[in-house]
Amino acid sequence: MSRAPVTRPSIGARARRLGFAITQPVGSVVIALVIGAIIMIAFGFDPIKGYGGLFRYAFLSEFNLTVTILNSVPLVFTGLAVAFAFRCGLFNIGAEGQLLVGSLFAGWLGTLIHLPMILTVPILLITGSVMGALWALLPGVLKATTGAHEVITTMMMSWIGLYLTSYLVKNVLMDPRSTIPASNKITEQAQLLTFDEILPFLFGRPTRLHIGVFLAVLVAVFIWYLLTRTSLGFSVRAVGSNPFAAEAGGVRIRSSIVVSLLISGALAGLAGTVEILGLHHRVFDRFSAGYGFTGITVALLAKNHPLGVIPAALLFGALTNGGAGMQLAADIPIDIVDVLSGVIIFLVAAEEIVKGLGRRQAKRQAAARSLALSSGDEGTVA
Amino acid sequence: MQAISESRPGAEGASEDIVVRLREISKFFPGVVANDRVNLDLRRGEIHALLGENGAGKTTVMNVLYGLYGPDGGSIEVEGRHVRINSPNTALSLGIGMVHQHFMLIPRFTIVENVVLGHEPRTGFGALDLVEARRRLTELSREFGLAVEPDRLVEDASVGMQQRAEILKALYLGAKVLILDEPTAVLAPQEVDDLFATIRSLTEGGLSIFFITHKLEEVIEISDRVTVIRAGRVIETVDTGQTTKEELARRMVGREVVLRVEKKEHAVGEPILAVEELTATDHRGLTAIDGISFVVGAGEIVGIAGVDGNGQRELEEVLIGFQKPTGGRILLSGEDVSRLDVRNRIDRGVGLIPQDRQRRGLVLDFDLVENVLLGNQWRAPYSRPLGIDYSYLREQTEETVREFDVKTPSVDVDASTLSGGNQQKLILAREIRRGPKLLVAAQPTRGLDVGAIEFVHRQLLELRECGVAILLISYELEEILSLADRILVLYEGGIAHEVSGDDAVREEIGLAMTGGSRRSE
Numbered sequence: 001m002s003r004a005p006v007t008r009p010s011i012g013a014r015a016r017r018l019g020f021a022i023t024q025p026v027g028s029v030v031i032a033l034v035i036g037a038i039i040m041i042a043f044g045f046d047p048i049k050g051y052g053g054l055f056r057y058a059f060l061s062e063f064n065l066t067v068t069i070l071n072s073v074p075l076v077f078t079g080l081a082v083a084f085a086f087r088c089g090l091f092n093i094g095a096e097g098q099l100l101v102g103s104l105f106a107g108w109l110g111t112l113i114h115l116p117m118i119l120t121v122p123i124l125l126i127t128g129s130v131m132g133a134l135w136a137l138l139p140g141v142l143k144a145t146t147g148a149h150e151v152i153t154t155m156m157m158s159w160i161g162l163y164l165t166s167y168l169v170k171n172v173l174m175d176p177r178s179t180i181p182a183s184n185k186i187t188e189q190a191q192l193l194t195f196d197e198i199l200p201f202l203f204g205r206p207t208r209l210h211i212g213v214f215l216a217v218l219v220a221v222f223i224w225y226l227l228t229r230t231s232l233g234f235s236v237r238a239v240g241s242n243p244f245a246a247e248a249g250g251v252r253i254r255s256s257i258v259v260s261l262l263i264s265g266a267l268a269g270l271a272g273t274v275e276i277l278g279l280h281h282r283v284f285d286r287f288s289a290g291y292g293f294t295g296i297t298v299a300l301l302a303k304n305h306p307l308g309v310i311p312a313a314l315l316f317g318a319l320t321n322g323g324a325g326m327q328l329a330a331d332i333p334i335d336i337v338d339v340l341s342g343v344i345i346f347l348v349a350a351e352e353i354v355k356g357l358g359r360r361q362a363k364r365q366a367a368a369r370s371l372a373l374s375s376g377d378e379g380t381v382a
Numbered sequence: 383m384q385a386i387s388e389s390r391p392g393a394e395g396a397s398e399d400i401v402v403r404l405r406e407i408s409k410f411f412p413g414v415v416a417n418d419r420v421n422l423d424l425r426r427g428e429i430h431a432l433l434g435e436n437g438a439g440k441t442t443v444m445n446v447l448y449g450l451y452g453p454d455g456g457s458i459e460v461e462g463r464h465v466r467i468n469s470p471n472t473a474l475s476l477g478i479g480m481v482h483q484h485f486m487l488i489p490r491f492t493i494v495e496n497v498v499l500g501h502e503p504r505t506g507f508g509a510l511d512l513v514e515a516r517r518r519l520t521e522l523s524r525e526f527g528l529a530v531e532p533d534r535l536v537e538d539a540s541v542g543m544q545q546r547a548e549i550l551k552a553l554y555l556g557a558k559v560l561i562l563d564e565p566t567a568v569l570a571p572q573e574v575d576d577l578f579a580t581i582r583s584l585t586e587g588g589l590s591i592f593f594i595t596h597k598l599e600e601v602i603e604i605s606d607r608v609t610v611i612r613a614g615r616v617i618e619t620v621d622t623g624q625t626t627k628e629e630l631a632r633r634m635v636g637r638e639v640v641l642r643v644e645k646k647e648h649a650v651g652e653p654i655l656a657v658e659e660l661t662a663t664d665h666r667g668l669t670a671i672d673g674i675s676f677v678v679g680a681g682e683i684v685g686i687a688g689v690d691g692n693g694q695r696e697l698e699e700v701l702i703g704f705q706k707p708t709g710g711r712i713l714l715s716g717e718d719v720s721r722l723d724v725r726n727r728i729d730r731g732v733g734l735i736p737q738d739r740q741r742r743g744l745v746l747d748f749d750l751v752e753n754v755l756l757g758n759q760w761r762a763p764y765s766r767p768l769g770i771d772y773s774y775l776r777e778q779t780e781e782t783v784r785e786f787d788v789k790t791p792s793v794d795v796d797a798s799t800l801s802g803g804n805q806q807k808l809i810l811a812r813e814i815r816r817g818p819k820l821l822v823a824a825q826p827t828r829g830l831d832v833g834a835i836e837f838v839h840r841q842l843l844e845l846r847e848c849g850v851a852i853l854l855i856s857y858e859l860e861e862i863l864s865l866a867d868r869i870l871v872l873y874e875g876g877i878a879h880e881v882s883g884d885d886a887v888r889e890e891i892g893l894a895m896t897g898g899s900r901r902s903e
Binding site for chain 1: 729745748765
């Protein structure tokens, strides 16, 4: 049997597709910055000074860059969590609760465990993801069996998780020596290595950057592979795009829904676990700065692309960090950062409107193309 | 509008009473000529069929006449006077009305409200005068024999009644020229007969009609003259009486077409599908299939005839596994599969050409490669331990596209960009290449043009010769008569009639489809 030559999409075509996909989110950010500038001017501030301060405090200097990157790490995980569920047509807005529950149990176990690091860290990461996944299990099962909407159920579970973890930290895990609600420190072997520990020749001084940064990138790549290159990912995307055709193609819709929410919950649980193991080294009451919710914005801006989540998370990590700088440098209230994220979300969400117009155009062109094809045939017939 | 006939330019057509004349109409879309110097005329009181394949440009030229598109060249004369039609309102004021393939009615309004919408009669206080509106509607309805219930909500009205409402709306606005775009596509056989009677009474009432279609039988049955359009050009205009179906088909497609594919005699093998006392409900929970039993053997095509809504959809859904039967059994080669899910049935050799191809058959925003993967994603050569083998899949897709002549610029485009016929070819290819034992083909040629229909029919007959059991569910009696070895008529969820393909009498089947007879034992 001779193999037919296979044409691949040309690099040019791929680049064009990528360029097209990126234009819109980047455009949204640019427009948001312009609108932010207009608002600053309207209130008598100097936008150049403001954005200058934002940029400086977000990126310029090792300390600032470190904070920005550390801010982004949990956002990569929560962004992936929300994006994955989105690809199956599910809106997991309860990532915050999954994050808290996952990290609480991982952190708890982390205070007790005395094994070599090579075992401890994986065990704790798995614990955190499993608990996060479990927190998303009920919404998944309810959606699959009764159709109960995940927006309601994940949110409800999120509040339960929030108060449950808060209660446990204050009443069960509380370090008696601590003045604020926080658990004991996790053991030495449970803590993620920092950059200066693994790369002493690059980082002379101690840094807070930990290997969770690599883990975030690795997991993003893994999720990308899972979604675009495996049968599971294909089924999930098919359910998200057209559940009726997916069903006809033998996809088990219910199990796809449950599995998607489990994976989503696991990623959210991982977000919190990496925070505890890498940064805080103990569980604080409500330590998450709304990472689960910001993850929704991150996923939106990334258009639910697992690799797009990385730059999107960096942007929001930089915005929260640089916002404080803006306040220091130009006396501009930090709230302008919320305005910026609000405008970005608005513009990305408004995409559907823009897309709708584009689709009408595309439809017309498709009609024209099919015509061109049929008239092309005439030539060969005659 | 009376002075017009005197100023008619050109004396060559003086003996004929021309209502509308299109001269050299051209219309370009980016990169494509949709209409290339189209000349058309419409005589008073005639039914003029525009025949062509999907995408040939018949609807485009009528949209130009109706003012939806501005022409890029050429001119239009109405009643001998040069006119410029730049909106449907202008067209309506010139007495030209159009009924689109997809109705433009508001589902939540009643029929009378829809008919008068935009030109409502008003009471002295400026409020909507529904009494007057209803009176005028009833008058029109009686005059042209278009029966509607004025106060029924459009969403509750049958498709036929909705169509009559659309026609009445055009008449209410004073249309003298009516453009009907594929009016029979949505209708059941009897409704088609009613529509044709209506159309005739309209022309007797002085209307002139452009009738867009790609169905040859309709052209022969209803039209006075026919214009064949291919690739944006007029191929010819002839008196319908002077031509034949075969002749028209050839001109329309541009090559010889076999309208009724040859079916070889061969013996039916062992039973593949056996349905026993099967019952199922519709989405409202009412009985839709009422204890039917039948068998489909290897190499046999069993046709399920019937009017839409008599249980066909539920039969399809139960057989493929979208819903579980409420009673009875489905045996596939002797094994009871009625409790198995879709994936397990696919694994046991069930294939489906779904009635609703865009909803059930394809993921429109996936490319062709991933649409070919659908239903294979867990199966051996495609699925590998480390994921889907996309390079193998791509190779298979390119082969599929080549083998089944799916017209597409590449396999990387979204399935939504394919024309209906090519979408259907893709589905057919995917299901056939999987090597099914049983193929459930529901409405496999709905909306396809003559060339594509011939292709689908050939494929089905080829499968039959390979020993595949085929259940053909179709609302096109013609299709069933030409393909089926055995015909079952589904009426109100039961089998009202059963006959072998050779002994089939069209009238008997037609009667059974409307509940005229019970199963002949």
